[in-house]
Amino acid sequence: MWPKQKRLALWFLLLASAAALAATFTATARADGINKSAVGELFWATAKQEDDLLRKAAADESAIAGNDEGKKNDNNDGDHDLEFDGGFSSLDSMLQWAIGHSDPMKMKETAQDVQRLSPNELKKRQLEIKELMEKLRTPSDAKLMQIAIDDLKNSSLPLEDRHRALLELLILVEPIDNANDLGKLGGLAVVVQELDNPDSEIRATAAWVLGKASQNNPAVQNQILGLGTLAKLVKMVRSSSLEEATKALYAVSALIRSNTGGQELFYAETGSLMLQDIMSNPSIDVRLRRKSASLVADLAGYQLEITNKAEHPFFSNHFFLKSVVDLTASTDLDLQEKALMAIKNLLQLQTPEALVFKDICGLDEALERMRKQLEQLMVGEDQTDYARDLESLRKEVEWIFLRKLEKAQSST
Numbered sequence: 001m002w003p004k005q006k007r008l009a010l011w012f013l014l015l016a017s018a019a020a021l022a023a024t025f026t027a028t029a030r031a032d033g034i035n036k037s038a039v040g041e042l043f044w045a046t047a048k049q050e051d052d053l054l055r056k057a058a059a060d061e062s063a064i065a066g067n068d069e070g071k072k073n074d075n076n077d078g079d080h081d082l083e084f085d086g087g088f089s090s091l092d093s094m095l096q097w098a099i100g101h102s103d104p105m106k107m108k109e110t111a112q113d114v115q116r117l118s119p120n121e122l123k124k125r126q127l128e129i130k131e132l133m134e135k136l137r138t139p140s141d142a143k144l145m146q147i148a149i150d151d152l153k154n155s156s157l158p159l160e161d162r163h164r165a166l167l168e169l170l171i172l173v174e175p176i177d178n179a180n181d182l183g184k185l186g187g188l189a190v191v192v193q194e195l196d197n198p199d200s201e202i203r204a205t206a207a208w209v210l211g212k213a214s215q216n217n218p219a220v221q222n223q224i225l226g227l228g229t230l231a232k233l234v235k236m237v238r239s240s241s242l243e244e245a246t247k248a249l250y251a252v253s254a255l256i257r258s259n260t261g262g263q264e265l266f267y268a269e270t271g272s273l274m275l276q277d278i279m280s281n282p283s284i285d286v287r288l289r290r291k292s293a294s295l296v297a298d299l300a301g302y303q304l305e306i307t308n309k310a311e312h313p314f315f316s317n318h319f320f321l322k323s324v325v326d327l328t329a330s331t332d333l334d335l336q337e338k339a340l341m342a343i344k345n346l347l348q349l350q351t352p353e354a355l356v357f358k359d360i361c362g363l364d365e366a367l368e369r370m371r372k373q374l375e376q377l378m379v380g381e382d383q384t385d386y387a388r389d390l391e392s393l394r395k396e397v398e399w400i401f402l403r404k405l406e407k408a409q410s411s412t
């Protein structure tokens with residue numbers, strides 16, 4: 001073991017190095033606009049507390065180095081950028097770096113400086129260093145999620161930090177393993193709780209996180225559904241805040257996609273009526289209408305896959321079917337495309353009748369109107385490829401429709 005004084009001196013030097021490291025990391029990350037990784041970004045998002053400590057350290061350091069720029073200028077040997085780049089993977093590597101870059105003269109001065117500190121000040125400094133090192137180590141995603149979850153559990157956390165914690169989770173839950181961990185860490189319940197937050201932006205972000213976490217993940221879907229979340233989300237879709245409504249609908253779609261139990265809950269919560277209301281109201285934002293049409297396409301598509309299950313009566317409701325077909329009259333091509341995909345799947349179901357599509361929904365006229373519109377777009381300069389793709393989808397729908405009509409006529 002080193003003598004106590006020397007050890008303290010090294011600690012002190014490490015604090016200075018850590019400050020320089022952090023400063024450089026920020027500078028490079030900002031200058032070259034690189035998002036080093038979710039971790040790097042989160043590191044800075046959570047760095048608020050460190051700021052004071054770092055500023056203090058930088059001041060101490062300047063005093064030692066005898067210049068205002070701090071330690072950074074002393075390391076102009078050209079290779080430190082590389083070492084700075086990824087941060088340090090362990091305390092050891094940081095120690096190595098600190099030793100490798102230390103100037104014996106300065107170390108001596110530092111040691112003298114440290115000697116002037118009172119035992120209390122030294123103790124405090126040690127604690128600060130420990131805390132800083134803990135934070136500078138590249139934490140695992142699980143650790144980062146735990147931090148965000150703990151933040152959300154803190155009832156006195158300011159709104160802004162609460163929002164930040166949710167945004168961190170949003171990035172972290174993207175990999176499927178992390179999404180699975182979120183439940184294990186107790187994070188799902190905490191995020192679900194935020195759906196009751198009085199702040200609409202917080203509610204929207206919480207819904208976004210839940211949607212992201214449950215995407216293509218039946219286990220997480222079921223955990224979230226088990227928390228009784230769907231009813232709340234369906235209600236949120238009717239929010240007057242577009243952001244909240246959009247994120248809630250995103251979450252609903254992700255939660256029930258290819259999930260039989262989830263879809264049963266959705267119908268029980270009159271989710272189908274909600275979709276119909278959105279689709280049949282042209283004054284509702286087009287993003288919500290597109291998402292609704294997509295969800296209809298999805299639900300009908302899933303019903304086509306699980307042939308052993310009776311089709312939901314919703315699929316043969318005339319008002320509902322008409323609201324889907326009417327979307328094709330929109331000026332928004334994206335919405336038209338999503339409507340066509342929904343119609344294509346609906347036509348292939350058993351219960352919706354061909355004659356309903358023809359006589360009540362006016363599908364033949366709708367398809368003809370689209371054909372003319374797309375024909376014009378295909379000779380134009382813009383959107384030619386998109387119009388061509390859309391036309392081939394339209395043709396496919398028309399073909400399926402005509403076959404369904406023929407089948408209906410031959411069976412009567």
Ligand SMILES: *[C@@H]1O[C@H](CO)[C@@H](O)[C@H](O)[C@H]1NC(C)=O
Pocket residue numbers: 033034035
């Ligand atoms: C980095 O991330 C931020 C926020 O997530 C974003 O605004 C920015 O465009 C990203 N920069 C790059 C280069 O991807």
Ligand SMILES: *[C@@H]1O[C@H](CO)[C@@H](O)[C@H](O)[C@H]1NC(C)=O
Pocket residue numbers: 154155156157158
């Ligand atoms: C809760 O948040 C407040 C405000 O940010 C903070 O002062 C306090 O230390 C936090 N409590 C816990 C237990 O983390």
